[in-house]
Amino acid sequence: MTAQLRIPASYIRGGTSKGVFFLLKDLPDFAQQPGPARDRLLLRVIGSPDPYGKHVDGMGGATSSTSKVVIISPSEQPEYDVDYRFGQVSIDQPFVDWSGNCGNLSAAVGSFAITQGLVDRTRIPVDGICTVRIWQSNIRRTIIAQVPIRDGQVQETGDFQLDGVTFPAAEVRLEFYQALDGAGDTGSATEALFPTGQVAEQLDVPGVGRLSATLINSGIPTVFINAADVGCIGTELQAAINHDSAALARFEQIRAHAAVKMGLIKHVDEAATRQHTPKVAFVAPPADYITSSGRQIKAGDIDVLIRALSMGQLHHAMMGTAAVAIGTAAAIPGTLVNLAAGGGQRDAVIFGHPSGTLRVGADLGEQDDGWVVNKVSMSRSARTLMEGWVRVPLE
Numbered sequence: 001m002t003a004q005l006r007i008p009a010s011y012i013r014g015g016t017s018k019g020v021f022f023l024l025k026d027l028p029d030f031a032q033q034p035g036p037a038r039d040r041l042l043l044r045v046i047g048s049p050d051p052y053g054k055h056v057d058g059m060g061g062a063t064s065s066t067s068k069v070v071i072i073s074p075s076e077q078p079e080y081d082v083d084y085r086f087g088q089v090s091i092d093q094p095f096v097d098w099s100g101n102c103g104n105l106s107a108a109v110g111s112f113a114i115t116q117g118l119v120d121r122t123r124i125p126v127d128g129i130c131t132v133r134i135w136q137s138n139i140r141r142t143i144i145a146q147v148p149i150r151d152g153q154v155q156e157t158g159d160f161q162l163d164g165v166t167f168p169a170a171e172v173r174l175e176f177y178q179a180l181d182g183a184g185d186t187g188s189a190t191e192a193l194f195p196t197g198q199v200a201e202q203l204d205v206p207g208v209g210r211l212s213a214t215l216i217n218s219g220i221p222t223v224f225i226n227a228a229d230v231g232c233i234g235t236e237l238q239a240a241i242n243h244d245s246a247a248l249a250r251f252e253q254i255r256a257h258a259a260v261k262m263g264l265i266k267h268v269d270e271a272a273t274r275q276h277t278p279k280v281a282f283v284a285p286p287a288d289y290i291t292s293s294g295r296q297i298k299a300g301d302i303d304v305l306i307r308a309l310s311m312g313q314l315h316h317a318m319m320g321t322a323a324v325a326i327g328t329a330a331a332i333p334g335t336l337v338n339l340a341a342g343g344g345q346r347d348a349v350i351f352g353h354p355s356g357t358l359r360v361g362a363d364l365g366e367q368d369d370g371w372v373v374n375k376v377s378m379s380r381s382a383r384t385l386m387e388g389w390v391r392v393p394l395e
Contacts, residue, residue: 004391009045011059011386012070012112015104016164016317016355019068020045020059020390021112027071039087039096042069044392046089053091059390060089064311067091070105074118080135081120082113084143088276088311097276099264100220101136103320107172107380109134110145111154115384126152139220144375146173156383163291163356164317169381176219176324178373190370193218195262199334205257208250214335215262218373219324221278223258224336227305230254234284234305237292237354241307241314251309255280279322281308283340292316292354302352304330304341317355324376326351327360332371 008026012018024032031038043049046067047058060067069087076083086105087096110132113119124130127150134143148155148170158170178192190197196215203213203223214224227234230250232241241247256271259278265271283306286299308315308322318326329337330349341349348361363374 003394005041005394006389006391009388009390010112010384012105012108012382012384013165014102014106014108014382015162015320015380017065017068017102017104017320018061018385019066019070019102019105021070021072021108023116024071024073034098040395041392042087042096043089043094044395045069045390048089049092049094051092055091060091062091063316064088064313065104065316067311068102068105069096070102070109070112072109072112072116072118075133075135077135080133080142082109082118082132083135083137084109085137090275091311093272093275095273097274098138099274100277101139101141101321103174103176103219103322103324104380106134106136106143106174106176106320107145108382108384109143110147110172111156111382111384114147114149114154124152125149142177144175144177148172158381160379160381162379162381163353163358165381169383171379172382173379174320174377176376178218178375188369189367189372193328193332193371193373195221199332200336200339203254203258203261205254208253211254212336213258214329214337215258215278216325216329216335217262218328219376220319220321221259221262221264222308222322222325222329223255223262223278223280224325224329225254225280225282226336226340227282227284227307230282232282232284232307233287234282234307235287235289235352236307236314238314238316241309248309248312251280252312255309275311279308279310279319279325281306281322281326283337285340285342286352289352291356293356295356297352297357301350302357303346303349304337304351306337306351306353308353314354318351318353318358320378320380323358323360323378327362327376327378328364328373330360331362331364
């Protein structure tokens with residue numbers, strides 16, 4: 001008989017995603033450092049790799065939105081409360097991708113940190129907002145979470161409705177910063193945002209052709225293309241893309257070649273082991289459409305249509321990190337997102353996604369060597385679904 005480890009954990013929804021949250025100190029000694037041993041443990045927690053694509057024997061939900069793990073620890077830096085590490089777990093392959101962040105689960109990091117006693121009690125009001133300073137160690141970025149507090153405890157219930165989430169909850173405001181005190185980026189401001197130095201360019205993709213593209217690194221590395229260039233109109237729901245194997249193959253080709261051009265990988269063959277980044281999204285001008293829940297969105301309600309793929313599938317709503325990229329790109333004249341939204345400068349954009357709409361604000365500045373992102377802001381919600389222990393066979 002194989003013994004099972006019993007590890008304290010929480011199962012939490014953040015934004016339109018959910019994942020298993022751990023405190024670093026609660027992981028077994030062999031998993032407290034990054035590496036293959038940690039990855040094997042987390043794969044088993046989620047139930048991957050699963051050739052059936054169901055995650056029946058694990059905590060995963062067999063989608064890119066629900067095959068996620070988060071590790072939290074007190075920050076090693078005095079200006080932060082916690083260090084946050086995110087793992088995107090492959091569904092059918094034996095690897096965990098640590099190359100990016102999850103903007104949706106970022107909404108749950110602050111409340112988890114408060115609940116677990118990682119935020120100084122003197123900074124938590126009886127009623128009001130607690131500011132949690134988060135260091136996202138995957139991408140070396142700052143996230144600020146404004147967590148509502150009631151009677152000294154995290155308030156998770158409320159009347160904030162987030163498209164893509166069935167029930168209302170309390171609003172959590174998030175601010176994503178491109179860098180803090182020079183951490184993370186080198187080179188010009190333009191190169192920090194646009195790895196090729198261009199806000200829009202031509203991307204040659206064998207079997208697909210030459211495409212206009214914006215390659216941006218804000219929130220998460222993302223490649224934006226025009227919907228019309230790949231035979232789409234921008235109002236597609238999941239089934240239209242995810243049931244079309246030829247379309248998925250084209251998007252993966254685009255993603256792989258964009259990854260090479262962005263310097264994330266050296267050869268397109270490496271894209272298979274870096275599924276989480278970059279994201280690929282297609283954009284179109286506003287149009288009327290019906291959401292996945294049957295609600296009608298009018299063209300006048302939005303600035304731009306955007307659909308994005310995550311882990312090889314069209315996302316049911318929008319990844320939080322991709323929303324950061326959208327907000328940044330929309331604010332910079334000449335990007336494909338900006339042009340589809342009508343051009344010009346803007347400090348906020350409302351975009352339509354398969355589940356509804358989302359508003360993202362961007363505070364940008366311009367200097368001699370390019371655009372600088374001060375912060376990108378949006379509202380999400382989070383709710384703890386379960387607290388207890390996960391059991392993992394000790395193999």
